[in-house]
Amino acid sequence: MFKHVLPFILLLISAIGNAQVADTSSSKATAETPKPAEKKWYETIALRGYAQIRYNGLLETNEDLGCEACDKSWGGNNGFFIRRMRLVFYGHLSKRVYFYFQPDFASSTGVAGGQIHFAQIRDAYFDLGLDAESEFRIRIGQSKVPYGFENMQSSQNRLPFDRDDALNSAVANERDLGAMLYWAPKKYKDMFSDFVKSGLKGTGDYGVVGLGIYNGQTANQPELNDNFHVVGRVTYPFPLGKQTLEAGIQAYTGKYVVANLSPSVKTNADRNYTDQRIAGSVTLYPKPFGLQAEYNIGKGPEYNKVTDSIEVQDLKGGYVLINYMWKLNSQILFPYARYQYYDGGKKLERDARSYLVKELEFGLEWQPMKQFEFVAAYVISDRTYEDHTKPDNHQEGNLLRLQAQLNF
Numbered sequence: 001m002f003k004h005v006l007p008f009i010l011l012l013i014s015a016i017g018n019a020q021v022a023d024t025s026s027s028k029a030t031a032e033t034p035k036p037a038e039k040k041w042y043e044t045i046a047l048r049g050y051a052q053i054r055y056n057g058l059l060e061t062n063e064d065l066g067c068e069a070c071d072k073s074w075g076g077n078n079g080f081f082i083r084r085m086r087l088v089f090y091g092h093l094s095k096r097v098y099f100y101f102q103p104d105f106a107s108s109t110g111v112a113g114g115q116i117h118f119a120q121i122r123d124a125y126f127d128l129g130l131d132a133e134s135e136f137r138i139r140i141g142q143s144k145v146p147y148g149f150e151n152m153q154s155s156q157n158r159l160p161f162d163r164d165d166a167l168n169s170a171v172a173n174e175r176d177l178g179a180m181l182y183w184a185p186k187k188y189k190d191m192f193s194d195f196v197k198s199g200l201k202g203t204g205d206y207g208v209v210g211l212g213i214y215n216g217q218t219a220n221q222p223e224l225n226d227n228f229h230v231v232g233r234v235t236y237p238f239p240l241g242k243q244t245l246e247a248g249i250q251a252y253t254g255k256y257v258v259a260n261l262s263p264s265v266k267t268n269a270d271r272n273y274t275d276q277r278i279a280g281s282v283t284l285y286p287k288p289f290g291l292q293a294e295y296n297i298g299k300g301p302e303y304n305k306v307t308d309s310i311e312v313q314d315l316k317g318g319y320v321l322i323n324y325m326w327k328l329n330s331q332i333l334f335p336y337a338r339y340q341y342y343d344g345g346k347k348l349e350r351d352a353r354s355y356l357v358k359e360l361e362f363g364l365e366w367q368p369m370k371q372f373e374f375v376a377a378y379v380i381s382d383r384t385y386e387d388h389t390k391p392d393n394h395q396e397g398n399l400l401r402l403q404a405q406l407n408f
Contacts, residue, residue, distance in 0.1 A: 025134035045091035062397025083118035096129030122155030143282025146210035182207030229254030262388035266309035273301035302345025315344025334365035351387035
């Protein structure tokens with residue numbers, strides 16, 4: 001484990017040394033030329049956020065069809081549901097030290113009759129810039145693991161109601177606790193920022209190159225073995241005629257401890273399972289036509305109903321999404337369609353539940369103003385999801401989903 005941590009310690013020492021040199025040079029320049037007084041650190045703190053309220057009960061054909069990792073108001077007794085209520089506190093403590101804290105006030109246990117709408121940390125990290133423009137930076141804390149374009153997208157910006165099963169099952173809630181090293185030249189940092197600010201459904205700045213280590217049990221879960229996951233990602237945006245295409249590749253490897261178990265399901269001795277994947281991503285930003293596609297393969301824990309045990313098995317799957325950015329004076333319409341497929345396990349769910357997903361979603365996002373969005377989507381879903389309790393569980397159905405979103 002120490003050999004993984006050592007490079008980050010050396011980088012941190014180097015960063016502090018560089019900062020001291022920079023401060024010395026800065027103090028000399030200040031003595032020669034007076035500068036305007038810098039803002040106090042607390043004057044740079046900003047607050048933003050968003051809220052999503054959903055209803056999934058229209059035109060529903062099968063109340064037994066659900067998606068545990070997606071929207072917990074699917075199926076059964078449908079009602080209005082607060083999917084997310086996020087506040088983001090962020091700012092620069094100095095030019096090269098940045099912090100980001102995001103709690104969610106609409107978390108839920110996911111258990112029938114369990115608690116909903118309680119506060120839980122989503123992000124809590126700081127960035128340490130290793131140069132004047134923070135082109136190299138270290139991120140320490142709980143943050144997104146750089147695996148998958150759609151995983152990197154904020155739910156505030158994503159078109160489909162939920163992330164695809166294939167890549168999101170790699171890192172539930174997209175986050176974990178660890179240390180990341182990101183690199184992006186200033187030109188590309190500005191591009192990543194503009195993709196979000198201009199409404200093109202970008203990810204934000206997760207670097208052209210990202211490398212990191214993280215616990216591996218996913219966000220807000222205790223570490224259960226002395227074995228870090230290691231992740232790497234490379235993505236590159238470039239002009240293609242009047243549009244911009246971004247292509248990327250990412251992979252991770254580690255050992256995952258399956259902890260959510262039925263009483264009598266069979267496991268290996270220490271419940272440690274190989275957990276590794278590799279994925280490709282292609283995004284054509286909507287100017288006005290857009291396309292987004294990802295596919296991953298790998299190995300991970302998955303329930304086998306034949307042996308009633310959890311075994312390391314192959315997994316595969318991805319999605320293709322097409323969209324169109326239609327500007328009507330000050331309003332924006334985003335029609336979209338997404339097909340997704342996944343064949344593999346979901347390690348965080350009970351018994352590393354086995355899945356076979358085939359799903360088609362047609363939707364329309366309406367933005368009458370920046371502060372408000374309304375989305376309607378019709379879903380045609382075919383899901384097989386099996387564990388020790390339900391070894392034969394194949395569900396098909398359709399439903400109309402509605403969401404109102406407030407941005408501030």
